Amino acid sequence: QVQLVESGGGLVQPGGSLRLSCAASGVTLDTYHIGWFRQAPGKEREGLLCLTRGISTTVKGRFTISRDRTGNTVYLQMNALKPEDTARYYCAAKQVASWGTACPTAESGYDSWGQGTQVIVSS
Numbered sequence: 001q002v003q004l005v006e007s008g009g010g011l012v013q014p015g016g017s018l019r020l021s022c023a024a025s026g027v028t029l030d031t032y033h034i035g036w037f038r039q040a041p042g043k044e045r046e047g048l049l050c051l052t053r054g055i056s057t058t059v060k061g062r063f064t065i066s067r068d069r070t071g072n073t074v075y076l077q078m079n080a081l082k083p084e085d086t087a088r089y090y091c092a093a094k095q096v097a098s099w100g101t102a103c104p105t106a107e108s109g110y111d112s113w114g115q116g117t118q119v120i121v122s123s
Helices: none
Strands: 004-007 010-012 018-024 032-039 046-051 057-060 063-067 073-078 087-095 117-121
Touching (some): 018 117
Antiparallel strands (some): 004 018, 018 073, 063 073
16 A cells, blocks of 8 residues: 545636645555545545556546656646535555556545545635
8 A cells, every 4th residue: 555645625716727636655656546536525435537557647528637757646637627526535546566457447446545635616
């Protein structure tokens, strides 16, 4: 397992953008699948998108997940934010020994989790 720390959350107006960061302590994330999840008040945690080992960027609608060049940080870029995007956002990681497997979309596919960062979309 690896220790993950999310940052970058905050208050943003509808239509705005935020970039969340997920950093690992003492390791690089190059050999990990990374997933971003979120949990809104009163709802179950849901998966947003994930990044397969060896892939630098994945886009899904308004959300983009990417690795920085050093491999130390993974980002979640969120655009055109809506009030329903208000939630606590979590990154998760699973180290994989080899290439060729796609990142898991389910929570059960990850064994390391950060504490989350809060995003509030409101005018």
